[in-house]
Amino acid sequence: MLIVTKKLIFSVGEVWFDEEPGEIHDVDALHYMQWTHPIESVQSDEFHTRLIDLTKSHDELYESIGKNDRYKIRRAEQKDDVVYEYWEQPDSDIIKIFSDFYDLFALQKDLSKMNRSRLKRRAEAGVLDISCVKLKDGSPLVWHVYYRSKNRVCLSYSASLKKNDDTSYQSILGRANRYHHWQDMVRFKNSGIGIYDWGGWYVGNTDREKLGINEFKEKFGGEIVKSFNCYRGITIKGKLYLKLLKIFKELPFFFKATLQRRLPGL
Template sequence: MIIKWKKLFFTINEIYGNVESSEKLQKADVHAFFQQPGLIHSSKRNTLHKETRTLCIDLHKSEEQLRTELNKSTRYQINKADRDHLTIRVVTNPNTNDLEDFKRFFNVYAKEKGIELFQDERINGMAGNGKLYITYVFHKNGDLLAGHLYMADGNRAGMFYSGSIRLTNTDIPKNDVGRANRYLHWHDILYFKKENYHLYDFYGISLDENNKDQQNINQFKRSFGGEEVTEYRSFIPQTLKGSLFVLLLKIKWRNQVERIKGNMVRNEQTKAKERGFFP
């Protein structure tokens, strides 16, 4: 799957999954490779590489088996939420108005959490390829409780954004909102299973053991079962502007534990070759 989008005056090709030949890609300042089994073009100069970990659920498994793999607390909360008279809404191929609605909802949550706001250009690039789904869960009184935005390619559904009203709504108990959010995740897992997807991807497990907030999110994701998978991201400049973009990323991410530097790049090259991966 390939997504082309623009950030400021930089044009980016995002490539997810299998890479046949980067020569066939449209012109861009940067080629950004995601969900790779090894580093891409790691011998080139001025490149940036990251090791990432994510949690994937195998949707080939039966619903009964998936439910069994939930931890006890999450299974209890989902069962309880089933009696809360919640309403689920799924938006397939969201249009501009749908995306604006989700953006308004998510940005309120993002500001409270202090995380990056909705990325218009990037999401519009995904939407142009028909790769997006939005799901919502509503309280019995009609209030929106939580929402998710997925990037999906027919094989793998990745949770790109997740937000709730837990931090902003004082009328509904936080426990009720959290329970509804778990229920929405469970519904989404079953939805993509019925749509014959192979993987449900929580889109990231933080490697920063010192970040308590990120570790709490990791614990939440792991409560649904699944398998942790190590993958790689490579950012390869194609123009002078692209080299500047990669340099800015290096500065921005200079302290991230996921970033691969120096000898670590050569070590990962060796590991990839041992696995038979030759990008």
């Protein structure tokens, strides 16, 4: 399935998980996301992620989670009294509510704002899945957004707002996020989806925050796999886009963050 999003002046298509794009119209460049093998004669980057086999039994999946994390999941459900909601076909209102929340999260984390056009295009294609865990009063704690195909879901965005001066809230937030992932996994499993994709795995050893995220993911089990993100320029504009993309990837983090804040369509 081909999904086309506008990025500044460029029309960029994306196809996932070895699916062929079919007929290509009005597209400057193509992103082949998480393909098993690199595509010959096009720009390719290695991509690592962690996958969980949802065809295992409910008990096997649950026992794969670390003991302390299973306790936090139970406590979130039984004592924190949190509420799990999901939208397999989110409408524009839900997309806006999530995007507004994400933009606040991005401000905390020095990230770019949400590309709302990308979410809209995925929703129109029927591959967008959104879920949220809230407090009983309706206040959102954590949002998750997935790219959802027939047999695989890929975590695209996870957002929560920290209150570093409130340790009790931070504890609830940590438990809610674990509970959230578990509820998502159970829901996808019950829908017949076979693979839960964490959406990335950091292979370096210097970024402490990313290593911490790896540690969180590892507690749910699964295995690390390597795939490839490949990029093909279709038009002259598309080839220019890929050159600019390559330059952007080589920039220091500070400059990347600054550009993304000023140009959220990147």
